[in-house]
Amino acid sequence: MSASTIESVADTQRVRLLRPSWAELDYGAIAANLAVAREQVGQATKIYFVCKGDGFGFGAAKVARLAAQAGVDGFCVGSPEEGVAIRNAGIDREILLFAATLPEDAAQVAALGLTVTIQSHESLRAFIDAGVAVDAFIEIDPGFGRFGFLPSQWQTAFEALRDQSTVRLKGVYTHLSSPESDDVTRRQAGVFDAALADARAAGFDNVTAMLASSRVMLAHPHLAYQAVDPGRFLYGALDADWMARASLRPMLRAVRGRIIHVQEHPAGSVLGIGYAEPIRLERGVRIGVVPIGFWDGLNHVPPLGRALVHGQAARILGRRSFQHTVIDITEIAQARTGSVVTLLGQDGDQSITIDEMAETLRLPVMELIPRLVRSLPHVGVKATDLPGNNRCACRPPN
Known part of the structure; x- marks a missing residue:
């Protein structure tokens, strides 16, 4: 691959990540x-x-x-x-x-x-x-x-x-x-x-x-x-x-995004999140919006599963939009614009496995993985980022 091509690929990746959602891959x-x-x-x-x-x-x-x-x-x-x-x-x-x-x-x-x-x-x-x-x-x-x-x-x-x-x-x-x-x-x-x-x-x-x-x-x-x-x-x-039959390493390690918007909705607000049927909130809710949606391989209608923010579980609300997911961060005080949201992978002591996600979304793993990785930007994980004893050479291929 020529130097100009590598530079072009890097520029494209940089622009794509201005919408901060990505898949983390173990290139080893x-x-x-x-x-x-x-x-x-x-x-x-x-x-x-x-x-x-x-x-x-x-x-x-x-x-x-x-x-x-x-x-x-x-x-x-x-x-x-x-x-x-x-x-x-x-x-x-x-x-x-x-x-x-x-x-x-x-x-x-x-x-x-x-x-x-x-x-x-x-x-x-x-x-x-x-x-x-x-x-x-x-x-x-x-x-x-x-x-x-x-x-x-x-x-x-x-x-x-x-x-x-x-x-x-x-x-x-x-x-x-x-x-x-x-x-x-x-x-x-x-x-x-x-x-x-x-x-x-x-x-x-x-x-x-x-x-x-x-x-x-x-x-x-x-x-x-x-x-x-x-x-x-x-x-x-x-x-x-x-x-479990062989000591295999998953190439797809995580799917994450960052919160780009935070909004508080007081009790009594009527919301139709993600084009869902509007509901009246019985309590105040603080929401975070992540720029990842069903275009990125996830589903539109519930069940939507959960997300992890600062090592804590967050409920996914309403319906998922084409390019956005809305999560409930009411109980996660430190969550703010820029906080990392994990939809698949490990965050602190908690993790969401591909099998949990597949079961929640009612999709086989073999269908879910290509849906997730074919549109999201790919980011290579570092060896020190992998949990347990998994080690990898983490540089993206040229």
Whole structure:
């Protein structure tokens, strides 16, 4: 990244933080979690880091750069745009593009220098007919019901690939639907094994087999095959019961803002906070306004949960606005304009975990995290800011 680009990014960040709300990130988490993954699967198994959803909202190029520095083998992306962003970041490792494009665009997609997914006879024929040399993975549907060749279809696909030279088959992969179920996983892995046997029978002896995403790696480590494709594992973005299975560090450490306005409303005032139904106050209330709202990934209507101010809990009032949250600071005497408000993370002896927030907002953790981080400015936390024994190299990536 050039000096002028770095300066431009810094200027943009400075301007964005004039609206004082931000997400605090542990930039060392990906390397630490990758080391855990490497210890689990061994050196011979490739690790493809899933950067779909713009790197889970953290920024595809940013997280790919961190993972490349830590020694990841390759990447998986959910759109051509993400793959190009990673390439433009100067990263030359393999990038597998999950199914995301139309057959009619096969030539343009093949020209991007990514490894493509072939998930149907239509996509297979499109890439062959495009006439642009391209590496590819075949996707198998083991019972997921989304993408991939069925048992009645894949043998014809392998034979078609064997009889042409434009598309080079590098691997076969699948996604499992229920990692928490041993029975379902065993059945679906059996379908995948049958596909691999037919691939070998068609002459593809050296293809890379990949089945295990984050939860499969944790629940079924014997299914590592030649490659795994963790995403949430490396971000440390799993639900609490899954996080407890490995010593993972969450990349998202906190979401905070600062109070930009304080107002006292006497008893008897009629308020419709955040476009809520107006209510008459039975007691005087002192409120603080934080510039963070449902645009930043939070919800509009209750339940809204709580916030922490000066180490004390504060109730969130009314409804949340597009860019603002109103909190009750009546009992927090030291709260004033400029006070830090924690919506996620630790403040003094109190903390709000991602699981508490997800439960309150009635969202799964995997959905909540990208909602929070994709719009907020990112601030790297210092090693001394992390609670417990978590340590990190906290400088943002270039």
